[in-house]
Structures are given as C-alpha cells and as structure tokens.
Amino acid sequence: MSSLFPALTAGPAGRVALSFGDRTLTYGELGAAAGALAARIGGAGRVAVWATPALETAVAVVAALEAGIAAVPLNPKSGEKELGHILSDSAPSLVLAAPGDQLPPPLRELERLDVDVRAVGTQDGAQAVAQVGEDDPALVVYTSGTTGPPKGAVIPRRAVTHTLDALADAWQWTGEDVLVHGLPLFHVHGLVLGILGPLRRGGSVRHLGRFGTEGVARELNEGATMMFGVPTMYHRVAQALPEDPGLAQALGKARLLVSGSAALPVHDHERITAATGQRVVERYGMTETLMNTSVRADGEARAGTVGVPLPGVELRLVEEDGTPITSYDGETVGEIQVRGPNLFTEYLNRPDATAAAFTADGWFRTGDMAVREADGYVRIVGRKATDLIKSGGYKIGAGEIENALLEHPGVREAAVTGEPDPDLGERIVAWIVPSDPQSPPSTEELADHVAARLAPHKRPRRVHHLDELPRNDMGKIMKRALTS
Structure with missing residues (x-):
C-alpha cells in the first residue's frame, strides 16, 4: 500500500x-x-x-x-x-x-x-x-x-x-x-x-494552538481558505461579530467554514451568515465511523442539517425494532445506521462491544437520532440515550427544542433533557443560561415560545437556570451531568 x-x-x-x-x-x-x-x-x-x-x-x-x-x-x-x-x-x-x-x-x-x-x-x-x-x-x-x-x-x-x-x-x-x-x-x-x-491533499494547515477570534481573523486575512471548528467556537464567533467588523470581513474571505462534533444551533448559523455572507457547512461523523455525511461545497448549506451521505457511505434510519424507515418526510425520527469503508474494525479487546455495535447485516448502530428529508438531507435531533424524549406518545428530539429556545432573546445557551413523568411518560426539561441572569425568562414564557414555533407537545414543562452548561474538551454539552 x-x-x-x-x-x-x-x-x-x-x-x-x-x-x-x-x-x-x-x-x-x-x-x-x-x-x-x-x-x-x-x-x-x-x-x-x-x-x-x-x-x-x-x-x-x-x-x-x-x-x-x-x-x-x-x-x-x-x-x-x-x-x-x-x-x-x-x-x-x-x-x-x-x-x-x-x-x-x-x-x-x-x-x-x-x-x-x-x-x-x-x-x-x-x-x-x-x-x-x-x-x-x-x-x-x-x-x-x-x-x-x-x-x-x-x-x-x-x-x-x-x-x-x-x-x-x-x-x-x-x-x-x-x-x-x-x-x-x-x-x-x-x-x-x-x-x-491537509497533508493528504498536499495543502497547508495553520494551527492556532488555542482558539481565538483574533487568530482566526489574522490567518484568514493572510491567505487561509478554510476553517474547522466546533459549535462552541462558532458561537464565540457569532457573539464577537457585532462588535468586530474586521472579523466579519475576514470570515467573508474564507472559501469554506466547517462545523462539526455537535450540532451548530440555527441561531448561530443565521447570525454568522447575516454578518459575513458566508454559510457554515456542517458534517456528521464520530470516532467509530470517521465522516458519514456533509453539506457539499456545491450544494445547499441548509442550516440545521448535516447534508447528505458522503460517496461510498450507506446510511439508513431505523425504528426501535430495527425496521428501516423508507419514507423520508423530514418528520419521522429514527436511529442512524451506517456502513461503508469509513468504519472502524473493532473496539480493542472488546469483542462483546464490537458485536453489539453492529447489526446482523453489517450496519453500525450510531446511537444518533435523525430525520431525513425527501432529497436525502439528514437532520440530527440528538443521541438515542440522552436526546430522544418519549412524551405523550410522541418521539421528540431534544435538538429542535434547543434551537427554538436559542431563538428567544433571553436565552444565551440551552440544553434539553427528559425526566420521568407519571402522566406523559417523560416530560421535557430545559436547562438554560439566561442572557440576563438578573431577569431570566420564566417557564411559561419559554413554553409558549417553543409551542408557537414547533408544537404544543414539544414545550418544556420545567426550566432550570444555570451559570454555564457542562461541556467536554470538544465543546459538547455533557447532559448526563444535568440532574434535577
């Protein structure tokens, strides 16, 4: 080779x-x-x-x-x-x-x-x-x-x-x-x-050492054509743009802005596009599969989606019993399963875990929940273990509620989980970092806000106010640390 x-x-x-x-x-x-x-x-x-x-x-x-x-x-x-x-x-x-x-x-x-x-x-x-x-x-x-x-x-x-x-x-x-x-x-x-x-392409990479909007602007002004980041980084970019026209100008020079590792909130997409004219491209992957899907550079950068399967990657959505979902309507939630040459071979020294990760016909169970549009675009709504909420007979993805909450001016950051409810099975719980800690939005205000944008059954029933959300090194929110 x-x-x-x-x-x-x-x-x-x-x-x-x-x-x-x-x-x-x-x-x-x-x-x-x-x-x-x-x-x-x-x-x-x-x-x-x-x-x-x-x-x-x-x-x-x-x-x-x-x-x-x-x-x-x-x-x-x-x-x-x-x-x-x-x-x-x-x-x-x-x-x-x-x-x-x-x-x-x-x-x-x-x-x-x-x-x-x-x-x-x-x-x-x-x-x-x-x-x-x-x-x-x-x-x-x-x-x-x-x-x-x-x-x-x-x-x-x-x-x-x-x-x-x-x-x-x-x-x-x-x-x-x-x-x-x-x-x-x-x-x-x-x-x-x-x-x-970059090394496989024969191009160049400039690593900032530590992410900062000043470093991003400097490198884009000095010839960088692409930027990779996680949602936390792009959120900081979006926050800085109103007070930093130089940053907006630098981002406008980029050929491609790519976000990954977690979903980029639609609100941040919109703020960055409004200030720079650029649309952030999202892709979807994980350690075991490397990359599965992406919005293409020559395709529609549709906010809130991770694009279409990459060449050579097969992707399907399945029901809880493993039955493939054949109707892509943008609403039916299923678990993502993938197969292709991008997959890992095994969990080291863990044949049990390796066997459990794959279906009998060779598809990898990602544990991620998504809906798919008729044109193949994939929209992830959360992790099966932490982001799929079964409430009142509905399967609800936490991600779309989080996006709706972030559209409220009183919400700076948001996470959504489910907790047991004797009547609904699970009730929706919102964890927010308010824009103004001295005057946070009420539960009723946020519930009405979500119900008006999505549907009444997707409104949060409880709201917790936090100073910050727990995150790991990649900026992902650690929902298991959010407990009432």
Missing part, C-alpha cells in the same frame, strides 16, 4: 505543510523528520502519542503511519486513572512526546522517545508501508467513555483514506487550500480531518 501522504515525496519540498504559531515545517522538512522517526519506530507495534497542540504531535502521527504502525493519541488533560486504563488496554511499546514535555506517572513506566522535528533522515522508514494493507490499523482512538471506561476504536488505514478523499470530493478540497483551526489533536476532528486532511 502506498503512503497516505504522496506530497511528502512527490510534492514541492519548499511548500509549507504545518504551522503552529511561528514554528513551521515544509513538506521537505516534514518528510525528513517523519522519515527519520519512522525508521526508528518501525516494527515497534502500537505507539502512544502525547497529543499536545504542537508540531511534534503531527510529526509523530505521520511517522507512525509512514512506518505502518498504529498511533494511540493521548489527551493531555486525561486524569491518571483514565490514562492508566488506556495504556493498559492498548499496550503501546513506547510513547512519543515533544522534548521537555512533562509526562504524568502512568506514562513514566513506558519507554519515551522525544520527537525531533528538525531531524534529517531518509524515507527508509516508509518502506514498511508496503507491507501493510488497507485494513491494518492506523489509529486507536479512545471514546469519551460516557457509559463506562473509554473503548479503543481501531481505525484502519482505509477509513482514513476513504474519509479524507470523500471530503475532498464534497468540499472541493485541494492542495491550494490552507486550513486554520484550533482543535485538540487527540480526536478525529482535529487530528484526522484537521492535520492529516
């Missing part, structure tokens, strides 16, 4: 591949550094990567892939218990880290190899790539572990190449594109899409 990154050897050596602040690597320098490291770690089995937002992380992962071995990216914010579990489960032979990085106790028992981004070597280490196949592991990425210890999703090389090439088709992504983002590098969004994606 050939290299995942043809530009390392066939592209212009002087072209900038990676920028992290004032630190940069050209393709020639990246090829030399990754080649030298690949030669040292070839045959090492799995290797852990201390995934800080730095050049060293990118070089380490590229070197592992060039050497034909699997990389296990580690979240630097993980606690010792979680790190201990991941190391015990994945059993890496060594850990790759930037010189000077202080590693926590669980990692000190592993052999450490510092990554030299200025190393000069040959491409000999990449010869191992010819010995691996498309189904061999590229990455082992650990899930968030909301229902137990994190599980290691084994992502094969074919999933990486398929997803990145399918996105290139959907987004008209080329080597001329320059991507800016500030996402963490232990997750598929920031690492696979945000680092490996």
Whole structure:
C-alpha cells in the first residue's frame, strides 16, 4: 500500500505543510523528520502519542503511519486513572512526546522517545508501508467513555483514506487550500480531518494552538481558505461579530467554514451568515465511523442539517425494532445506521462491544437520532440515550427544542433533557443560561415560545437556570451531568 501522504515525496519540498504559531515545517522538512522517526519506530507495534497542540504531535502521527504502525493519541488533560486504563488496554511499546514535555506517572513506566522535528533522515522508514494493507490499523482512538471506561476504536488505514478523499470530493478540497483551526489533536476532528486532511491533499494547515477570534481573523486575512471548528467556537464567533467588523470581513474571505462534533444551533448559523455572507457547512461523523455525511461545497448549506451521505457511505434510519424507515418526510425520527469503508474494525479487546455495535447485516448502530428529508438531507435531533424524549406518545428530539429556545432573546445557551413523568411518560426539561441572569425568562414564557414555533407537545414543562452548561474538551454539552 502506498503512503497516505504522496506530497511528502512527490510534492514541492519548499511548500509549507504545518504551522503552529511561528514554528513551521515544509513538506521537505516534514518528510525528513517523519522519515527519520519512522525508521526508528518501525516494527515497534502500537505507539502512544502525547497529543499536545504542537508540531511534534503531527510529526509523530505521520511517522507512525509512514512506518505502518498504529498511533494511540493521548489527551493531555486525561486524569491518571483514565490514562492508566488506556495504556493498559492498548499496550503501546513506547510513547512519543515533544522534548521537555512533562509526562504524568502512568506514562513514566513506558519507554519515551522525544520527537525531533528538525531531524534529517531518509524515507527508509516508509518502506514498511508496503507491507501493510488497507485494513491494518492506523489509529486507536479512545471514546469519551460516557457509559463506562473509554473503548479503543481501531481505525484502519482505509477509513482514513476513504474519509479524507470523500471530503475532498464534497468540499472541493485541494492542495491550494490552507486550513486554520484550533482543535485538540487527540480526536478525529482535529487530528484526522484537521492535520492529516491537509497533508493528504498536499495543502497547508495553520494551527492556532488555542482558539481565538483574533487568530482566526489574522490567518484568514493572510491567505487561509478554510476553517474547522466546533459549535462552541462558532458561537464565540457569532457573539464577537457585532462588535468586530474586521472579523466579519475576514470570515467573508474564507472559501469554506466547517462545523462539526455537535450540532451548530440555527441561531448561530443565521447570525454568522447575516454578518459575513458566508454559510457554515456542517458534517456528521464520530470516532467509530470517521465522516458519514456533509453539506457539499456545491450544494445547499441548509442550516440545521448535516447534508447528505458522503460517496461510498450507506446510511439508513431505523425504528426501535430495527425496521428501516423508507419514507423520508423530514418528520419521522429514527436511529442512524451506517456502513461503508469509513468504519472502524473493532473496539480493542472488546469483542462483546464490537458485536453489539453492529447489526446482523453489517450496519453500525450510531446511537444518533435523525430525520431525513425527501432529497436525502439528514437532520440530527440528538443521541438515542440522552436526546430522544418519549412524551405523550410522541418521539421528540431534544435538538429542535434547543434551537427554538436559542431563538428567544433571553436565552444565551440551552440544553434539553427528559425526566420521568407519571402522566406523559417523560416530560421535557430545559436547562438554560439566561442572557440576563438578573431577569431570566420564566417557564411559561419559554413554553409558549417553543409551542408557537414547533408544537404544543414539544414545550418544556420545567426550566432550570444555570451559570454555564457542562461541556467536554470538544465543546459538547455533557447532559448526563444535568440532574434535577
């Protein structure tokens, strides 16, 4: 199998591949550094990567892939218990880290190899790539572990190449594109899409280190063409736009703005479009599947949807009993199931969990609930475990209620859950961060607001006011932490 990154050897050596602040690597320098490291770690089995937002992380992962071995990216914010579990489960032979990085106790028992981004070597280490196949592991990425210890999703090389090439088709992504983002590098969004994606195309990536609207504006003004972010980032952008015409002007220069990892509220879509003339494109994926759908660059950027299935990806909605939903009417809620070359191969050391994740005919159960329009567009309404509310005989997705709440001027942030109700089965509960904490909107006001926009049975029956919503490192709201 050939290299995942043809530009390392066939592209212009002087072209900038990676920028992290004032630190940069050209393709020639990246090829030399990754080649030298690949030669040292070839045959090492799995290797852990201390995934800080730095050049060293990118070089380490590229070197592992060039050497034909699997990389296990580690979240630097993980606690010792979680790190201990991941190391015990994945059993890496060594850990790759930037010189000077202080590693926590669980990692000190592993052999450490510092990554030299200025190393000069040959491409000999990449010869191992010819010995691996498309189904061999590229990455082992650990899930968030909301229902137990994190599980290691084994992502094969074919999933990486398929997803990145399918996105290139959907987004008209080329080597001329320059991507800016500030996402963490232990997750598929920031690492696979945000680092490996530009490198596979032969383009450039500028990582902000830490997300900020000033950095976004600077990079877009200096030639960046694409931005990747999560809804929290775009929400900050939307909030900043009224007072920052320079930011609006910079965003207006972008070829493509992409949001993912969670649904971007329609209200933020509308605010960004009104200020910049740009529409944010949403895509849908997860650790186990990489990317499943996206709004296409040449398609309609329909707010509140995640577009259509990517080339090669099959997607269906099913009822609770597994019966496929055949009528796409934009209203019938079902669980998303997918199959295709973008899927992971297994949960490491968890054959039980792997078997439970797939149907008998090979479809992966995502646990995400959605509706589908007649033209194929998918609109996600939430997670089956936390966002599907069964109230008064209706199946209700929390996402559409959250969007409606965010249209109220007194609501800054919103989350919706369900709780047991003796009459309705479940009642709808809203958790809001009010725009003015001294004068929050009442339950009755918000209930009437939602009922007028959606339907009376979708109105919240209880409202809690919070100073902030609990979120994880990717900005996703942790609904299991919301308890009455």
